[in-house]
Amino acid sequence: MIAIINYNSGNIASVCNALDRIGQEFVVTSDASVILGAGGVIFPGVGSANAAMKDLCEKGLDSVICKIKVPFLGICLGLQLMGEFSEERDTKCLGIINEKVKKFEDTVKVPQIGWNKVWGVENSLMDGIEDGSYFYFVNSYYLPLSDYTLGKTLYFLEFSSVIQKDNFYATQFHPEKSGKAGEKLLSNFCKLC
DSSP: OEEEEOOTTOOHHHHHHHHHHTTOOEEEEOOHHHHHHSSEEEEOOOSOHHHHHHHHHHHTHHHHHHTOOSOEEEETHHHHTTSSEETTTTEEOOOSSSOEEEEOOTTSOSSEEEEEEEBOOOSGGGTTOOTTEEEEEEESEEBOOOTTEEEEEESSSEEEEEEEETTEEEESSBGGGSHHHHHHHHHHHHHHO
């Protein structure tokens, strides 16, 4: 069973719809025991890092997330919150990875909205997905390239669009809104669980 973390910044309905399409059982919850007892966890996110971290801390989910030992998938803001800090309103994040989330320069159009390519991915999460496939992005902030980068995307500069540290995976794009390639990624994640 997959647990989808329920908090005020999650795009939960679209994730549920995508999991329904691929026939995956799931539960939407903010209950720590359910999350920690799941076979896999999805951490969706939209909106502000500051507001999301405030909600996670109020619910005690910040400490729960850091204890997860099963396959974990952060989506969009869910990826950014895995860093140690975000430039978005100077927000202290979960610190799962030792990287800082940065804002795109003011000289570029933000947010980046729409389809963009992902390159350089050869791992179980992206198995069967062609290098350079298009995924759907909506982001004003990004995680720079690092040792955790599995896939990268170019939007005036190259940034991390797929990351991994141990059991923690994340995508800057929205796989649940990315058609067949996104469904394949979600299916691959579910197979890890």
